Amino acid sequence: MDNKVNNDLITFEGETVQRLKDNFHYVVDEHIKDCEAENISVEKSYKGSFNIRLTPDLHRKAAITAKNCGYTLNAFVKKAIERYSMCERSADLAKTVKI
Numbered sequence: 538m539d540n541k542v543n544n545d546l547i548t549f550e551g552e553t554v555q556r557l558k559d560n561f562h563y564v565v566d567e568h569i570k571d572c573e574a575e576n577i578s579v580e581k582s583y584k585g586s587f588n589i590r591l592t593p594d595l596h597r598k599a600a601i602t603a604k605n606c607g608y609t610l611n612a613f614v615k616k617a618i619e620r621y622s623m624c625e626r627s628a629d630l631a632k633t634v635k636i
Contacts, residue, residue, distance in 0.1 A: 546582070589614070 549564045551557030572579045591599070603613030 545568065547564050547568050549557070549560040551560045569579055599613060600610050603610045606613065608616065
């Protein structure tokens with residue numbers, strides 16, 4: 538597969554639970570076939586929110602730091618992810634950061 542990515546929205550309907558399940562499987566299977574035919578990677582869709590698990594101490598430190606910097610915790614985490622994601626050598630950087 539080349540580097541093209543497909544993040545199309547897939548919709549389906551059904552008047553019964555069974556039809557809904559059947560239609561879901563049908564459209565997903567067809568979507569995958571279409572992507573394979575066009576040499577496009579199928580990508581998971583992202584809704585823009587996720588849960589993160591931290592130790593209570595790290596959660597507290599992040600909340601305090603965010604507040605001291607004038608950010609909400611959400612904005613602080615978003616900014617940190619944006620900065621880390623923009624690193625030209627983020628893969629190399631990831632190897633050096635102990636997680």
